[in-house]
Amino acid sequence: MPTVYLLDYVAGNVRSLVNAIEKVGYSVEWVRKPEDVANAEKLIFPGVGHFGHCMSQFADSGYIEPIRKHIAAGKPFMGICVGLQGLFESSEESDKVAGLGVVPGRLTRFDDSDKAVPHIGWNSANTSKAGNVTGESVYGLRPDSKYYYVHSYALPYVEGQLESKGWTIATARYGKEEFVGALAKDNVLLTQFHPEKSGAAGLRVLKAFCEGQKVTKLPQQPSAQAAREGLTRRVIACLDVRTNDQGDLVVTKGDQYDVREKDESGGAVRNLGKPVDMARKYYEQGADEVTFLNITSFRNCPVADTPMLEILRRTSETVFVPLTIGGGIRDTVDTDGTKVSALEVASMYFKSGADKVSVGSDAVTAAEEYYARGKTLAGTTAIETISAAYGNQAVVVSVDPKRQYVASPEATTHHTVKTAFPGPNGEEYCWYACTTKGGRETRDFDVKQLVQAVEAMGAGEILLNCIDKDGTNSGFDLELINDVKASIKIPVIASSGAGHPGHFAEVFEKTPTDAALGAGMFHRGEYTVKQVKEHLQQQGLLVRQFEE
Ligand code: 1PR
Structure with a gap:
């Protein structure tokens, strides 16, 4: 197998990238010290997390000069995400640390006054936008493809500025802001998106880089509709996983979190299929992300949970969209009594192929303690330690709220919502208890308190379930979603209650949710992810089309 060299300079999550490189027919050699750069022909610089943290590690390890030399010598070089950002002069994210300055420009933060930040999801990288209407594809990029982005800082696009210096620019649009999604010149390719998480479209870009295919013909000139820019509506398939009574890890699904059959089987754990096969099926149906929730990990020690790690490893070899794993992400004690930190647990999952971890119960405890300390950060919680090491985008907080009805807002100290669906005694207000x-345990703590605290701690995204709606097929809890969206800036994934494609259209039309997740309707085979996306498209909503 021909070889690609991968820079290993910071605690990063590169398992997915290695899988993707192998998938396009190359093997990976690691560059672990600056002297090794000279031996590398094709070199990839992956970057995640904080610009300042990444670039100072990079500089302290002595990589600046060898990388400059590599690029100046005209050898193939690819920078991904913060690996793109590091080649610019500077970033608003960290003024103390300089970039390499190979490309002129300064990255700025997205304006969060009208949209969620970070920018997470599938967006364009469209070269024809920048005056290139020649029907050519640069490094496999296509105007009608969508790529997976996750970042808060970007280079605003100014027409002509970089083109005049010989760069080909691919653009994307987030809200009103147009930014640089990718750029290329000679043997240098830089992508703000993650090709390794961008399905077939991303693998094509990686392959083009590896094979040095700088310009090829587009298979066809896409329609204006297909090349429409902007963040697409993200559809996520979720697999609740647990061990059944025979000891096998199975995909299950509850009704309001009760996963046992209510039939003559005597209450066996509902078995809906095998996790790896089902994840693959949803990827092939066009799911934009796949989430695994290990729903009983609070009982067991996750360090001993090797079957779950194996599931991730096998899934990440064939599923090239982001994978999230939740359940048991907290400080714990191994079976032999050794203490294992939440960061170490998360690292095991990242090394096995997860792109994000989802923290549930531990986030509630940490948030309660945050308020008890007078809203000060401890610095030691799972959310803080994992986001410091892997970036905010790698930390999702999964919320399991339950409605509590009250006659009036004065009847509780908690933040209430006026509901169109009154309680059993005609109560017109409710609050959402964490x-x-x-x-199994309901806290005297509301969801607004929780999401604001975890946002302050560095969570990158909220997975917003709802126990009242889970498994009911009656649609999402729109009141809950609107209320949470109004409380925070980080993206929200709406979850629980989807019963048909119309529910996805409804949640995107009636709330500003950033993504929507379904489980039961997909597992029972009632609808496919593809049907959901077709429906959204018919409603005029922008979605990513699955590419072979
Ligand atoms: O507390 O950090 O160990 O994490 C445990 C994780 O497991 C949490 O994310 C929690 O939400 C999840 N979990 C725990 N018990 C259950 C259960 O169902 N008994 N599942 C559970 C949560 C909700 C979603 C579901 C949506 C959509 N399930 O995963 O997929 O509600 O379902 P639908 O479309 O069929 O309505 P920790």
Whole structure:
């Protein structure tokens, strides 16, 4: 197998990238010290997390000069995400640390006054936007393809500025802001998106880089509709996983979190299929992300949970969209009594192929403590330690709320919502109580308090379930989603209650949610992810088309 060299300079999550490189027919050699750069022909610089942290590690390890030399010698070089950002002069994210300055420009933060930040999801990288209407594809980029982005800082696009210096620019649009999604010149390719997480479209870009195919013909000139820019509506398939009574890890699904059959089987754990096969099926149906929730990990020690790690490893070899794993992300004690930190647990999952971890029960405890300390950060929580090491985008907080009805806002100290669906005694208000351990414990703590605290701690995204709606097929809890969206800036994934494609259209039309997740309707085979996306498209909503 021909070889690609990968820079290993910072605690990063590169398992997915290695899988993707192998998938396009190359093997990976690691560059672990600056002297090794000279031996590398094709070199990839992956970057995640904080610009300042990445670039100072990079500089302290002595990579600046060898990388400059590599690029100046005209050898193939690819920078991904923060690996793109590091080649610019500077970033608003960290003024103390300089970039390499190979490309002129300064990255700035997205304006969060009208949209969620970070920018997470599938967007364009369109070269024909920048005056290139020749029907050519630069490094496999296509105007009608969508790529997976996750970042808060970007280079605003100014027409002509970099083109005049010989760069080909691919653009994307987030809200009103147009930014640089990728750029290329000679043997240098830089992508703000993650090709390794961008399905077939991303693999094509990686392959083009590896094979040095700088310009090829587009298979066809896309329609203006297909090349429409902007963040697409993200559809996520979720697999609740647990061990059944026979000891096998199976995909299950509850009704309001109860996963046992209510039939003559005597209450066996509902078995809906095998996790790896189902994840693959949803990827092939066009799911934009796949989430695994290990729903009983609070009982077991996750360090001993090797079957779950194996599931991730096998899934990440064939599923090239982001994978999230939740359940048991907290400080714990191994079976032999050794203490294992939440960061170490998360690292095991990242090394096995996860792109994000989802923290549930532990986030509630950490948030309660945050308020008890007078809203000060501890610096030691799972959310803080994992986001410091892997970036905010790698930390999702999964919320399991339960409605509590009250006659008036004065009847509780908690933040209430006026509801169109009154309670059993005609109560017109409700508040959403946080629960832990899969809904088994209800806390005197509301969801608004939780999401604001975890945003302050560095969570990158909220997975917003709802126990009242879970498994009911009656649609998402729009009141809850609107209320949470109004409380925070980080993206929200709406979850629980989807029963047909119309529910996805409804949540995107009636709330500003950033993504929507379904489980039961997909697992029972009632609808496919593809049907959901077709429906969204018919409603005029922008979605990513699955590419072979
Ligand atoms: O507390 O950090 O160990 O994490 C445990 C994780 O497991 C949490 O994310 C929690 O939400 C999840 N979990 C625990 N128990 C259950 C259960 O169902 N008994 N599942 C559970 C959560 C909700 C979603 C579901 C949507 C959509 N399930 O995963 O996929 O509600 O379902 P639908 O479309 O069929 O309505 P920790």
